[in-house]
Amino acid sequence: MERRIILQMSESMPDYADTTIRVRYAETDQMGVVYHSNYFIWFEVGRVELCRQLGFQYKEMEAADDTFIVVAKASCRFKRPARFDDVLVVRTRVMGSQRRMIRFGYEILHQASNELIATGETLHVICDRQGRPKSLPEKFRRYFPLARHSDSSPSDNTESKEEAVP
């Protein structure tokens, strides 16, 4: 029983977006390395840049379309420490999207050595300004295409179930 996922992503759309950040002194802790919560801030820097490279500005999405991409789940694996003044690449991609949900994946790389510093994932729910879940407006669907399954065998929806969060 074959299962195919057809992403309706246009040819011209980037698979991922890279943006660089330089580690700030304020982001280190007394262990001499970056304090871990900052990675989640960098993920957000990556998301905002991915939106820009896809073709829209996240701030406009909030202000003009009353559409907020609210974090429902976030996780990170810290592979190697990042240090003050390091230049890091934040690589962000859309891992999946549904009518009311988007999943992003991240890699943080040390720019000079290309070493993997961390990987992460965030799951977001589309909400309005009051925090009520809503569907992603039509105009943004091209950036976050629904994964269409060529079949719908019941055994396939393990992930969907897991995604029925939060």
Next chain:
Amino acid sequence: MERRIILQMSESMPDYADTTIRVRYAETDQMGVVYHSNYFIWFEVGRVELCRQLGFQYKEMEAADDTFIVVAKASCRFKRPARFDDVLVVRTRVMGSQRRMIRFGYEILHQASNELIATGETLHVICDRQGRPKSLPEKFRRYFPLARHSDSSPSDNTESKEEAVP
């Protein structure tokens, strides 16, 4: 030429408010001490607590009275380092207030030793939600009394001039 300042502060109102915070790991930096920008966050913790002890909740002031105490100037002198897990006292007082302005003063003390860690001052402008300056609503005047001068010799207004900021 005598100059008297009459503070209309009721007897029962506290001169200052103390609140304690415990230094978080996230607040340290690779020098092994607290990163300095955190002191300004602690000052705000002190302001919010002072408001509570004066008799109102700052969050209600924003939500119910469309009144925001916006920071226009902030300064801090760092006397001794604060370290992870230290318990610190944030002592906050109103240094002066005018129709559209409030000035707060702060001392950060090491609770165990009573040593002075830092002192600071912030100047705030009263604004509405859109950031437009406004007068402090009548109901809050009792907490932030106007300094009335019994005379108005021109030489007295050095501070007022300096306060005509920002």
Next chain:
Amino acid sequence: MERRIILQMSESMPDYADTTIRVRYAETDQMGVVYHSNYFIWFEVGRVELCRQLGFQYKEMEAADDTFIVVAKASCRFKRPARFDDVLVVRTRVMGSQRRMIRFGYEILHQASNELIATGETLHVICDRQGRPKSLPEKFRRYFPLARHSDSSPSDNTESKEEAVP
């Protein structure tokens, strides 16, 4: 094939530690709720407090025993927004420990309503000051007991495999 886990935790040791934090203005974002990366900072506040309630100070563990509990993985599910000035309970427990690893679990609760705000988990590797993995020193074993399995059927080690991280 029976499997029993015997935790060598003494009767007197707490199952979890509660500590409260009050949401700071600095922790909110323009959505009007707490910015999500702050939850990971609160988890750390909870860990430090759990250590204290277990019977030792984390700062001493670092300074006197050259033992650092380094974050290798962190995840959080955000259930309900937290808001400025909310008082939150951070409930922290040890979820499991091995010779070189400790897993903590967290619940963030709204103190007034007892509503669940978030849940999370962090996996830590024991390291020395240079970031090299080491075994947890003997003196801390009583706080982080090894899970002993009464048998060792191969099917039991799914979790161990998963834990062979990072």
Next chain:
Amino acid sequence: MERRIILQMSESMPDYADTTIRVRYAETDQMGVVYHSNYFIWFEVGRVELCRQLGFQYKEMEAADDTFIVVAKASCRFKRPARFDDVLVVRTRVMGSQRRMIRFGYEILHQASNELIATGETLHVICDRQGRPKSLPEKFRRYFPLARHSDSSPSDNTESKEEAVP
């Protein structure tokens, strides 16, 4: 009685350094603008970049020369709000230096409009890793020249007195 200050700054050294930052979502607060403590973090980003443009790396100064530029005083005037996703220019210059002290000045400008967002100043004491004051090592004197006074009338040292901090 004439007083002249001769700065021994070589012709080739920049008068100031510009670096740009993009406002992060995490840096906003529920007022919808940047939370004010972040400006002090940006000042530090500016200092680090100024060091690089002057010809050395601040991280090397710490690691190789046991020389730390510790913040003793910091102040900021907030002129206009900065908002999420704004691109800001952090303009940093050396305002003065003595054997054991350096003073930096900052302007934060909105890149697109060139509007002034904030100005600030920080005073730093040269310390070793243990936080003990020390003189700036010889090799860094060219970047932070001593202000030489052509006379030394006692009435001139108001600033020096004020600088005898912290």
